[in-house]
Amino acid sequence: MEDAATSSGGRSIDIELGGQEVITIDLDNLDPNPEDVLDLLKEGQCRVSVWTRLAGEYWRRGYLAAAERIAQAAIESLQANGATASSPPIYALLANIQIALAQKAPKVVLGDAREDKLAGERTKEEYYKEAAQYLNSGERAAAEGGEGVGGTLAFLTRGIQQLATRSMDDALRSFEGVLAVKPTNLVALLGKARILYARRSYPQALKLFQNVLQLNPSCLPDPRIGIGLCLWAMDHKAKAKAAWQRSLEVNPSQWPAQLLLGLESINASKAENQPEAIRAQSFLAGTKFIEKAFNANQKSAAAANALCELFLRKGSYKRALKLAERTIQFADTLTLLTEGYLRAARVLHAEGSLAQATKYYTLATEGQPKHVMGAIGLAQMQMQNDEMAAAIHTLDTLIQPPNPQRSVEATVMLASLRAHPRPGVSSSDVTQEKAKARELFDRASKTLELEDTRATNGHTGRAVAHHINEDMDMHAEIARLWQDESLERTSRALKEALRISEASERVDPRLLNNLGALQHMEGNLEQARVMYEGALTKAAGLGSEVGEGMSTSILYNLARVYEDSGDTVMAKEAYDKLVARHPEYVDAKIRQAQMLANLNQSNEAHELLKQALASQNSNLNLRAFYTYFLIQSNLPKPAKDFVFATLKDHDKYDVYSLCAAGWIMYHQSRESRDSSSKGMEERKRGFQRSAEFYDKALQLDPLCAVAAQGLAIVTAEDALGTLSGSVPPSSAADEAQRRLKNARDALDVFAKIRESLSDGSVYVNMGHCYYARDEFDRAIESYETASLRFYDGHNVSVLLCLCRSWYAKANKEQSFAGMRTSLKYAEMALHIQPNDKAVMYNIAMIQQKAAELLFGINPTKRSLKDLEWAISQAGHAQRLFGSLAADQSPLVPYSREIADQRRKYGESMLRRGDEHLATQKQVEAEAQAKLDAARRKRQEEKERLQALEHERMEELRKQAEKLAEERRIAREQALEWTREVQMESDEERERKSKRAPKKVKVEGESGDEGAEPKKKRRGKLKKANDQADENGQLFSDEEADSKPAKKRGVKKRVVRDDDDQEAAGGPRKKHFKSKEILSDTDDEEMS
């Protein structure tokens, strides 16, 4: 440039034409059209520097095309002049021009762009290729010219080219090469800083950017942008903002600062802890910045992207799509590209162009499979297209390792998808999917809770989290997922849903209904009623057909709760209303029938059930209830036909029907009185079929307690063996052995059934088993539980079981009290069911047996009172047996002959009654006599001892008197003696003599008072611990406590105290204690 003299005033360049003419070109006033200049330059055969200077100047002014033409012309000119060797700078310039062009060129050109059509535009790629070619040509020229490859310019250009094409390592090498020669080369420094930034070495990058700024405060591109970015990345957001603001001040026309500030503002507008006004303002400011930035550089993908978001929000889909397409076409990083795809997808999604949206979402997720929004969007598209499995896969990929994304939205979505049953999925898979869904919801709610606590702790909770947590449908879905697993969880989820629903003031009646049902199942009838009633009111408010449908089932539930709380009138009213509204509503009809059956109005109930069956013959619930009704109404034959019809025509896997069939078959066989060989065979067959039915039921539902109980009964009664007569009666011992074992086996099963079946029958069955095992106490316990907890003591057969067990227990234990308890149960049973003559027979039997029992036991073990009572009871039993034997009724549940035999037996037994009474009287008289004698003897002995004691006391008293007398005499003598010796006045002497004994007395009292001084000493010791005679005092203290066990510790204590005498200060007591403890353990080994 040495030829090009620069005038001191304006910037200009002098071109020498032919050696004599000099033309000065004013650089500040360039003609945009370079033609004239070109001619001039060509003519002047200028040197390279002139060409480059001029081209550079054009470039600086933005006349990029002109610059390129100048450069091209330069090359032509140089080649023509044979000065190719000096052409490399031109090539470098050309390469740089290509790179600059590339910056404004699209990365890709979308063939199917709808808004931003760039067809025909050259892509970055092409420009970069050309740049590379120019560079290569430059190098070649340099090589040919023999100037060697290299030089700062070449390196830098190469570096820039490499950076632009993302060959980071190569670029870094190039820049470092330059910096090695020229450490302050700004371009190289900036390049290196950018590379470091891209590699996330923010502090290092920051340093370089700052370095650049120091070297050239007005450097362009502005290093402040880089500084800001580094600071932002290092979480110094305020400083970053300041850097960008400064950049904007310095270069108001530069777009990057505007874009960044705009983004910052918009981000700030999302901070929830700011007042609404400030947020709105930030947003507005941000919008303006971004718009400006975009206007400044319409080819910037980042600006387009940010602006796109704004338009997307505003709903200007057309413009948003254009911007998104621009983003996609110009994006040169993956993130930006993905964003562009997503925005385009969202615009299209919102517009409803789903196919295209899907395409863009797919592209986005292909590029970045872990992008939350991309995955969610794609999943949404897939759901829209009913590709549930694909949607699940998409979301699964997102949140599963590797690199799992923690996205509550995606988690909740996935959970919901998994919870939803899909066609073609097996039932076991459905359960598995549900379990997974529960797990996902759990995870999501944990995250949400976390967010929640963070929010309450003053952190800014994410609006999204809040939004999700307030999604009523999600909670309803969670509730649904748990309803088979944990009612508690269901209830919790429903309550949450209700809370949200209440907040929105449009409470969903279904929620109230479900919560009511849960309360109902828990037995909280009152709460359930309130819930149902609330639901009903809300449902009525809905009006439409939906409301009508809801209120029907809610009213049914309400009626059930009325029924359960005993309000039969309200319940009946509700059922009547339901049936009036929907004559085919069989559930309500079933309840109507049940209520009638409860009043023993079987015919009316039967009529209703027949109607119900006519309308819904294949309703399994209805059929189950009808089976139950027939069995309850004591119609086993129709029940059997009906249940077999159910199994045959409707569902052969119906567990309820299988159990019912099992029960009916068992009952039929058990009650069969046919003793012919054919009858026996049939009986056996019946038992087998019963067991088969139960077994099948258990196969279908392994948790079916009823079937298990049925089988346990089969076991307990040995229905397949002894009871059916299939096993020939063996020896009694074997028989008993088997009975015990069967009962034991059955008990194991009943114990398990008890856990799941809250019914008196289980306890009754257990009682039977214990009874069979002769464990009467346990039998009684089981029966009592059944009677009190389940039947309120009103179940006659259980009362009779208790009667029988007590009878057996009393016989076994020879207990008269047991007999009376047995009698009491019999009386209770008869009182409840007075028509049962068998109970009367049992009463007579117990009365007789009680007397027999007392007759059989040793007189010393019975009382006359009991005996007399028992004899009168037995006497009464005679009359009862007589009455029972003489009963003329056609059917009596006992044998009249045996009653008569019993009476006769009693007669002979009671003949010995008087004899027993006599013996008893004699025995008791003797016993009484013995008792009296003993008592007398004890009395005498006591009196004798008292007399002796009295005597001794008298003796002592006398001795004391004597002693006192002696003392008195001695005192008088002493007094006499002093009187003789001293010549003091009588009064004085009197006083002294009085005082002296007093003093003696005080000292002589010892006991309590004596302890006091010692105590004081101990107190002193605690404070004055550094006294020399400490050891001695310690000992005395210890002795005062008189606990020999501690002595060993004392010695040690002494030693230790010497050691840390200085340290020993106030808390002596504590000190002692710790040592006492130690002395028992470690110290011993140490010493």
Add this chain to the structure above:
Amino acid sequence: MSLAFLNALECTEPHADAIWDIAWTANDTAVSVSADGTVKQWDSTSGQISKSRPPHTLAIVSLSVSPDGRHALYNSLDGTTCLWDLQDDNILGQHASYDRAVEGAEPSWSVSLNPKGGTYAGTSGSGNVNIYSANPDSFGSRQLVLSSGRNKHGMDCKYSPDGSRIALATETGQVFIFELESGTLTSTYSTHAMAVRSLSWSADGQLLLTASEDKRLILHDVRSGPSGKPGSGAVATLTGHSSWVLSTDISPDGRLAVSGSADKTIKVWDLAARTAVSTIQDSGEVWAVAWRPKPSATGSAGAFVSGGEDGRVRWWRSAGAGS
């Protein structure tokens, strides 16, 4: 409307077992019979036993006192019927109704003294009401058999206050009314389908209240029309008990009824309004309730006595009425 009844008094020495029937006599004593076989008369001001009978071998199930409060008739589980003179404390008659040495004898269950004296009625297991002599010299001799025609156990029977009719309740819920003079069955009510354990006449003999295991009480209009046709039958159903209704009694003024239930409550009903006006929680089944026969002071709802599973006699009086 709601009324409050206060537990005014409780007996001092309870029965060893449940009380199964109770009465409040015209002399202001209470008589209770128990499952422990004893019968006790209580002073209604002190709650102390004034007279008692040694225990019978079996539980006593039924009790009936004469309108003048002089006699108490009671019957045991097996059918031993005794007439006790409450004033002189002696047994005027005893009859073993189960003794089938007597032709056609059948054990009595529930017994009722004829308010006019001379006879008593006893229910049997065959749906009959047997009328026996209550005279000490011929005590227990059967004079009349009233047959319902249905072979069902008679759970309760009661003479109408004027002694002209007798009502029988059975284990299947039917209620029969017999005209004594003619010895005919005049009405049958099948309003209950489960056992009716207790029934009570209104003082004017126009209403009969039945208490059933179906948890309900039903009020029957039992007036005979001029043509001799029976009354309109069931006129009100009282629901509210959650288990069997075991006992009932209509107050002397006919306004209220009291009921005892296996749901361990006592309920007082307003018969005109047909609603429960008071519910008292007890500790066990309330087997027996009886109003004080003396009409209450104006403005007072009166007083009644109850006995149940715990063997304690309790006196209740309406709050607000001075004791």
